[in-house]
Amino acid sequence: xxxxxxxxxxxLMVTVAWLHGAIKPTYGGxxxxxxxxxxxxxxxxxxxxNLIFYSLIYENFFYLEKDNRLQSNLFSRxxxxxxxxxxxxxxxxxxxxxxxxxxxxxHVKKSLESFISRNLLGSRNLGKRIRRIRLAxxxxxxxxxxxxxxxxxxxxxxxLILQADQSSTFSGPFVPVEWEQGKHIRLQANAYxxxxxxxxxxxRVVFTDSQNPDVFLSTPGKFDAKRFREHNAGIFQNLYxxxxxxxxxxxxxxxxxSVFRDFFxxxxxxxxxxxxxxxxxxxxxxxxxxxxxxxxSVLRSSxxxxxxxxxxxxxxxxxxxxxxxxxIAIQARFIEDGQLRNFLQGASVEYLILxxxxxxxxxxxxxxxxxxxxLTFGRFNxxxxxxxxxxxxxxxxxxxxxxxxxxxxxxGRIIEDGFLIPLCQKRYSMFVNRxxxxxxxxxxxxxxxxxxxxx
Amino acid sequence: xxxxxxxxxxxxxxxxxxxxxxxQPLVNKTAAVINxxxxxxxxxxxxxxxxxxxxxxxxxxxxKFYQLLVSRLESTALKGFSLMDSMVGFNGGKGRFHxxxxxxxxxxxxxxxxxxxxxxxxxxxxFSRRTDRLVAVRYVSEIIPPGELRILNIPERSFAxxxxxxxxxxxxxxxxMDICSRAExxxxxxxxxxxxxxxxxxxxxxxxxxxxxxxxxxxxRPFTPARHMEGRILVxxxxxxxxxxxxxxxxxxxxVFLFQEGKWxxxxxxxxxxxxxxxxxxxxxxxxxxxxxxxxxxQGGLVLMPLDTGRPEKNRMYExxxxxxxxxxxxxxxxxxxxxxxxxxDYHYRVYTRDFENSTADERLRGGSLGALDSGWLAVSDYxxxxxxxxxxxxxxxxxxxxxxxxxxxxxxxxxxPGIWDxxxxxxxxxEGRDVAGPETELQFWKKNKxxxxxxxxxxxxSDQVEDVHD
Numbered sequence: 070x071x072x073x074x075x076x077x078x079x080x081l082m083v084t085v086a087w088l089h090g091a092i093k094p095t096y097g098g099x100x101x102x103x104x105x106x107x108x109x110x111x112x113x114x115x116x117x118x119n120l121i122f123y124s125l126i127y128e129n130f131f132y133l134e135k136d137n138r139l140q141s142n143l144f145s146r147x148x149x150x151x152x153x154x155x156x157x158x159x160x161x162x163x164x165x166x167x168x169x170x171x172x173x174x175x176h177v178k179k180s181l182e183s184f185i186s187r188n189l190l191g192s193r194n195l196g197k198r199i200r201r202i203r204l205a206x207x208x209x210x211x212x213x214x215x216x217x218x219x220x221x222x223x224x225x226x227x228x229l230i231l232q233a234d235q236s237s238t239f240s241g242p243f244v245p246v247e248w249e250q251g252k253h254i255r256l257q258a259n260a261y262x263x264x265x266x267x268x269x270x271x272x273r274v275v276f277t278d279s280q281n282p283d284v285f286l287s288t289p290g291k292f293d294a295k296r297f298r299e300h301n302a303g304i305f306q307n308l309y310x311x312x313x314x315x316x317x318x319x320x321x322x323x324x325x326x327s328v329f330r331d332f333f334x335x336x337x338x339x340x341x342x343x344x345x346x347x348x349x350x351x352x353x354x355x356x357x358x359x360x361x362x363x364x365x366s367v368l369r370s371s372x373x374x375x376x377x378x379x380x381x382x383x384x385x386x387x388x389x390x391x392x393x394x395x396x397i398a399i400q401a402r403f404i405e406d407g408q409l410r411n412f413l414q415g416a417s418v419e420y421l422i423l424x425x426x427x428x429x430x431x432x433x434x435x436x437x438x439x440x441x442x443x444l445t446f447g448r449f450n451x452x453x454x455x456x457x458x459x460x461x462x463x464x465x466x467x468x469x470x471x472x473x474x475x476x477x478x479x480x481g482r483i484i485e486d487g488f489l490i491p492l493c494q495k496r497y498s499m500f501v502n503r504x505x506x507x508x509x510x511x512x513x514x515x516x517x518x519x520x521x522x523x524x
Numbered sequence: 525x526x527x528x529x530x531x532x533x534x535x536x537x538x539x540x541x542x543x544x545x546x547x548q549p550l551v552n553k554t555a556a557v558i559n560x561x562x563x564x565x566x567x568x569x570x571x572x573x574x575x576x577x578x579x580x581x582x583x584x585x586x587x588k589f590y591q592l593l594v595s596r597l598e599s600t601a602l603k604g605f606s607l608m609d610s611m612v613g614f615n616g617g618k619g620r621f622h623x624x625x626x627x628x629x630x631x632x633x634x635x636x637x638x639x640x641x642x643x644x645x646x647x648x649x650x651f652s653r654r655t656d657r658l659v660a661v662r663y664v665s666e667i668i669p670p671g672e673l674r675i676l677n678i679p680e681r682s683f684a685x686x687x688x689x690x691x692x693x694x695x696x697x698x699x700x701m702d703i704c705s706r707a708e709x710x711x712x713x714x715x716x717x718x719x720x721x722x723x724x725x726x727x728x729x730x731x732x733x734x735x736x737x738x739x740x741x742x743x744x745r746p747f748t749p750a751r752h753m754e755g756r757i758l759v760x761x762x763x764x765x766x767x768x769x770x771x772x773x774x775x776x777x778x779x780v781f782l783f784q785e786g787k788w789x790x791x792x793x794x795x796x797x798x799x800x801x802x803x804x805x806x807x808x809x810x811x812x813x814x815x816x817x818x819x820x821x822x823q824g825g826l827v828l829m830p831l832d833t834g835r836p837e838k839n840r841m842y843e844x845x846x847x848x849x850x851x852x853x854x855x856x857x858x859x860x861x862x863x864x865x866x867x868x869x870d871y872h873y874r875v876y877t878r879d880f881e882n883s884t885a886d887e888r889l890r891g892g893s894l895g896a897l898d899s900g901w902l903a904v905s906d907y908x909x910x911x912x913x914x915x916x917x918x919x920x921x922x923x924x925x926x927x928x929x930x931x932x933x934x935x936x937x938x939x940x941x942p943g944i945w946d947x948x949x950x951x952x953x954x955x956e957g958r959d960v961a962g963p964e965t966e967l968q969f970w971k972k973n974k975x976x977x978x979x980x981x982x983x984x985x986x987s988d989q990v991e992d993v994h995d
Contacts (some may be wrong), residue, residue, distance in 0.1 A: 094752070094820070265750045
């Protein structure tokens, strides 16, 4: 059979298989998704993995569709009054939380207040524009400080979720029913989910690859295309070399930079020469790399202990082999993410490798703010605070030029201080088992498992 | 020159050769064999009680052979010979027959089609019921040309003029869940449309649907939102007045309204979805099922609630076991329950007798929705996605014989419901998906044509009958 005939035959079979699917989606079954283990069921979206997890058990106020339309399962109507600058959100009747208790407008108000009190760019952006939130019958009225016709779009943030009074009550498509620490969390379909009961009966959130997940993040092109469909998650992980201590010589910095960049490039990472992503940064950070002989010479005399976040532990063995092969004596130690800050306060840490995960859609100013406020540790000072505040001010003017100018100032300051050097970057794709039907991701790269069904 | 001559002769003879081969000569030979066996008998009566097909002919083609044979036997019958046609259906290579014929006819005939080299043969066995012995075993065969085999195996689509035809179509709300058409006691036909938030009552007046009333529905709690909202509406009359019930997969409680003294009054809700008002042992019942909350199928058993006092008797309600079902409908005869048709969760069509015990799953027939008419018609949607079809079956005599099918390219059937239009019974078919420039959700009414000119007229009127259901 010629190649063309084979292709035509395969196409015909695919068409036949598609045409002969069931007419109604089938309810039932379980899928497994690989995520990082959350610390608690209480909403605390510290990273992308958590954001996915909480999207399974908490419902967002609004979803931003690809065609820039807003969609909501909670509100039957939203209306902006140009005269009063009031945004009215009308709650759908008869909605319930996962335990069957009613959703009242007061829950919406409380959730909105909780969101605007968070230290997030989206929260601050919305919070600054709100004068008052009040209840009116089955509606919540958001009184805005001035005329903002598209204010409702500020409510499409993934961190704005509906919360119940009880911490064990949820609003999302699934409800946790079992948590085996370090292994998995089992979720069950929420019969009262405002978006309509999910097709799947259960979702298993697994924390290791050994449990054959159906949905997981990995390096683009890494997995068998026959079994898995690859989606652009818009997720990238940045690695930074940080020097929290103050007495680090320039040669040592360059030597460590050269060693670790070489190592991570050999592990499939790509180069990173900016604080966030090369393509969106106005300033490129160029660090000189030393030849191996010079690196050995610089690092020979000192006993160097480099601390890495535990999320990089899977590279531990490869790192030891790499250092041994290069003849470099560096001791690598791994710290749990949750203990990082405490550890830095109690121990003398000179060399640190940190990771930060970003989503493409996150605004540049938010990424810069997170890098500066979360990775500078003891080096964060009044100057940085001023720079960050100025960045927020600038972001209000909606001027790309002013924004990039401010970003350049911050990056310039960090280069000057020399305590944080971007190392490498890795982009992630979402791999989805082809047995899953109806899979969709939202604009924040979150998989919407409520629409997934099994044939 | 000689070769040319032979070719010319063969070319001239081909139609004659073709005529002497094929299904018709096989039918003639089989009929001749049966007539020969009956010839020496006095006023013989016979019925075919078994028919099996072990050839590459499809069920439909085998059924055509059977029909041609019966027709041939009737037209060439010997004096006094009577043949009873007892077939009720044919599928999976086997025919299904009424038992009645077996008890009444003097001779029982068994037919078996087999493939023998290039020929198709028919084995005929004749059994005398009176003498209780086999009286004849014959075998006839014929070559069926490949072209004719292909034609025979083409699915039967009947003739459009005698089959079902669409007589009207209209745009519907995207969340339309069900429709019920009823001839009111005053003779006017009203159409009840069920949406998640309301019931609209329409009447066809002056070539447009006029909304008479809109009844809002508050489902209350517990409320289980569904990705695919499904519901059923039922209208029936009794000594109390006109009852209107509406149930959906978003609430375990069906809403009940009673029309008395010129207005609709809300009654106590029911914990099941009423589907049909039926008579069982001369007692009126409300028959229904329960939706799986938030999901697209019925679960639990068939609920039967007596209505003999005029009101739903909740304390005397009982259930009959039934499998989980995507679609369900009833046929009645004079108001009495005759059969229950359902599509189970494996998409197989099943039919239950009035005692709810005998279930026949038709492995060949798979679909998503169905509707049944008391006048002996069943419509089933296809087991497909994206390009749907509707199959219309005759259920007279308790069988299932396909009469007509219609394709709906790039559309899917959401539901099929029995209805009334222009004084005739037929099916409402609700379609999803856009048809060229048509609406996203469309409601079509299909009915059995009475005469060819009706369908031509209907075809002609199709385009100018497209109306919005809103007034």
